[in-house]
Amino acid sequence: MSTEHDRGRPGRALRAAGRYRGLVALGVVLLLGAVVSPRNLKTGQSVFLTATNQSNVLFEYAEYGLLAVGMTLVILTAGIDLSVGSVLGFVATLFSYLLIARGWALPSAIAVGLLGGTACGLVSGILVSRLRLQPFVATLAMMVAARGAAKMVSGGIKIAHGARPWYAVQDAPPPIFEWMTMPAAGGWLRPVTVTFLVTILLMALVVRYTRFGRHLYAIGGNEEAARLSGVHVTRAKLLAYVLCGLTAAMAGICNACHMGYGDPEAGFTYELDAIAAVVIGGTSLMGGRGGVMLTLVGTLIIGYANKILSLIGWQEAQRLLAKGTIIVLAVVIQETRRHR
Amino acid sequence: MRHAGLCLLLMTVVPLAILAGCPGPGKSEAPMIPPGSELTKGPAATGGETSGEETYTIGMSQCNLGEPWRVQMNADIEAAAGAHPELEVIFKDAQNRPDDQQAQVREFISQGVDLIIISPKEAVPLTKPVEEAMAANIPVIVLDRKIQGDNYTCFIGGDNVLIGREAGKHMVELLGGKGKIVELKGLETSTPAGERHQGFSEGIEGSEIEIIFSADCRWLEPNAQREMNSALSRFSQIDAVYAHNDPSAHGAYMAAKQEGKGREKAIKFIGIDALPHEGVKYVEEGILSATFQYPTGGKEAIEAALRILKGESVPKTIILGTRSFTPETVAQGGKEIPATAPAGE
Numbered sequence: 001m002s003t004e005h006d007r008g009r010p011g012r013a014l015r016a017a018g019r020y021r022g023l024v025a026l027g028v029v030l031l032l033g034a035v036v037s038p039r040n041l042k043t044g045q046s047v048f049l050t051a052t053n054q055s056n057v058l059f060e061y062a063e064y065g066l067l068a069v070g071m072t073l074v075i076l077t078a079g080i081d082l083s084v085g086s087v088l089g090f091v092a093t094l095f096s097y098l099l100i101a102r103g104w105a106l107p108s109a110i111a112v113g114l115l116g117g118t119a120c121g122l123v124s125g126i127l128v129s130r131l132r133l134q135p136f137v138a139t140l141a142m143m144v145a146a147r148g149a150a151k152m153v154s155g156g157i158k159i160a161h162g163a164r165p166w167y168a169v170q171d172a173p174p175p176i177f178e179w180m181t182m183p184a185a186g187g188w189l190r191p192v193t194v195t196f197l198v199t200i201l202l203m204a205l206v207v208r209y210t211r212f213g214r215h216l217y218a219i220g221g222n223e224e225a226a227r228l229s230g231v232h233v234t235r236a237k238l239l240a241y242v243l244c245g246l247t248a249a250m251a252g253i254c255n256a257c258h259m260g261y262g263d264p265e266a267g268f269t270y271e272l273d274a275i276a277a278v279v280i281g282g283t284s285l286m287g288g289r290g291g292v293m294l295t296l297v298g299t300l301i302i303g304y305a306n307k308i309l310s311l312i313g314w315q316e317a318q319r320l321l322a323k324g325t326i327i328v329l330a331v332v333i334q335e336t337r338r339h340r
Numbered sequence: 341m342r343h344a345g346l347c348l349l350l351m352t353v354v355p356l357a358i359l360a361g362c363p364g365p366g367k368s369e370a371p372m373i374p375p376g377s378e379l380t381k382g383p384a385a386t387g388g389e390t391s392g393e394e395t396y397t398i399g400m401s402q403c404n405l406g407e408p409w410r411v412q413m414n415a416d417i418e419a420a421a422g423a424h425p426e427l428e429v430i431f432k433d434a435q436n437r438p439d440d441q442q443a444q445v446r447e448f449i450s451q452g453v454d455l456i457i458i459s460p461k462e463a464v465p466l467t468k469p470v471e472e473a474m475a476a477n478i479p480v481i482v483l484d485r486k487i488q489g490d491n492y493t494c495f496i497g498g499d500n501v502l503i504g505r506e507a508g509k510h511m512v513e514l515l516g517g518k519g520k521i522v523e524l525k526g527l528e529t530s531t532p533a534g535e536r537h538q539g540f541s542e543g544i545e546g547s548e549i550e551i552i553f554s555a556d557c558r559w560l561e562p563n564a565q566r567e568m569n570s571a572l573s574r575f576s577q578i579d580a581v582y583a584h585n586d587p588s589a590h591g592a593y594m595a596a597k598q599e600g601k602g603r604e605k606a607i608k609f610i611g612i613d614a615l616p617h618e619g620v621k622y623v624e625e626g627i628l629s630a631t632f633q634y635p636t637g638g639k640e641a642i643e644a645a646l647r648i649l650k651g652e653s654v655p656k657t658i659i660l661g662t663r664s665f666t667p668e669t670v671a672q673g674g675k676e677i678p679a680t681a682p683a684g685e
Contacts, residue, residue, distance in 0.1 A: 038574055047574050052599075056569045156411060163617050183600040190598070259561060260594055265406070310570040316528055316556040
């Protein structure tokens, strides 16, 4: 009955509208922000709508966004990656260690940092795809281990210039830290933000237009059916976790630049925000349904919601309540489509 | 597993055997041989390289070495004990688990240490083990956080109200008694954050300093950066930031700097804690205008331990003062502010 209904014209129209429900939810949050935001005392303009504020949100949530992009690929296969927060912390410390403590050149420090994160993803991927471990368990193990690696690399302290007498860099933070986080000349976009936006765009294209992307949906939809119809399930899953490790590594490097040091505790519980961004965007935790651009919407919803609550200066208790409500509302707007 | 068991067995049995072996004969044969010779021989045999002095073993149970401030506490204890070759300190880390910390205290008791220093995670679960130690005639020094009741030898801790008040008074001085400031709080429901807020309010009382924005940053620097971004986009005039810990003050500075308008040069930042690699370094670099030390009490704990072990009496409660670090005083190691300073100065 319902399949017949879906084929009809009203069903198609509904589905078309459904596709933009994420944007509707984002629009609602934006509108809310514009209405309740405090106004600039001089110009009377809403603080929330200023370019500076918009650029701040994109900058502050770029790291979460990068984690969420990789997470989307994994969740599309009906998996989960709990290790991204720890991998972020590991790469932030590894990158800072090489750059500051060892005095490596920037390109090699970036390369090894990215490799470190990718290796974590590779290990998780092998555990999940080849050894058939539950993604939850395999990546939980990686979450614990990567945090340990971060603490080992850092020796238990934040790696900053001059934190230890033997560090190669003593006087000032490496120039890359400032370069990545300062608004580009005249504009308001920072290189960290650009990294996030370019990555999300590239990943969206990969997922939408490559065979690998279509395989992710097939695996998430029905792994057995995908296997029987010739999809190389193991390879596609492995690649999803590897890419997730890579985006977590990028987030780690951004985090080191953002904070001005490599903090072994960085990224603690970030995996939850990343998963929330993916789900609020509209990607199903059951796999096979969703997309990378939806995750951008989800990240922005979380970012805007937090920013509104922060701007109006509410205290913690009301904030947590409001945040929970906003998340539920966003998901309800998403979900109505499926129950019809 | 088997090795770990063996190690544990050795760790408990060997010191027990030594303890049982030494005083036993000492007591019974004391009248026959000159007193002191047994005491001298015993500890020397256990590895102490002192010349004729008795050696002591102190057990130190730290609740969580994941926090830099607690790492500093252990470092302070180690440095202070290092000056006394007769002291040996065994460090244990409970990794934020109260049940592990209970076990550690009981291990120290069965190991027969001479004194226990404990910086407890929670008051309630650790009250009983500390009582057991006291019952076994092992003195206990409680550091930083209290336990329930008063069945311990000595409590040593800092005074967050005093520190907050000093920060407030410094803020008044810094701004000439007038200005708009942002307060970045620690975890609002925690006692230290409450006291640092209360003290600060007392410190700025009567001045024309106005807190125009405040937020709960849960002691975390990323949160402080985000909240400061909000404050910066909302207010065109911010004269200073009071943060409940140095990482939050640093985060506020980074936010102002990354805004790209150079406002970090005009805004004054004040933090608390003054760890050598955090707050003090930030003052040296000109990032913070001031930071106030929250003392770890490590050095004072070793001083108290020595007096207790020599049979002298110590006060039941020792409240520590603070130390302010400003660009002017940081080179001389800060300025001491004693705990007994009158409120009005």
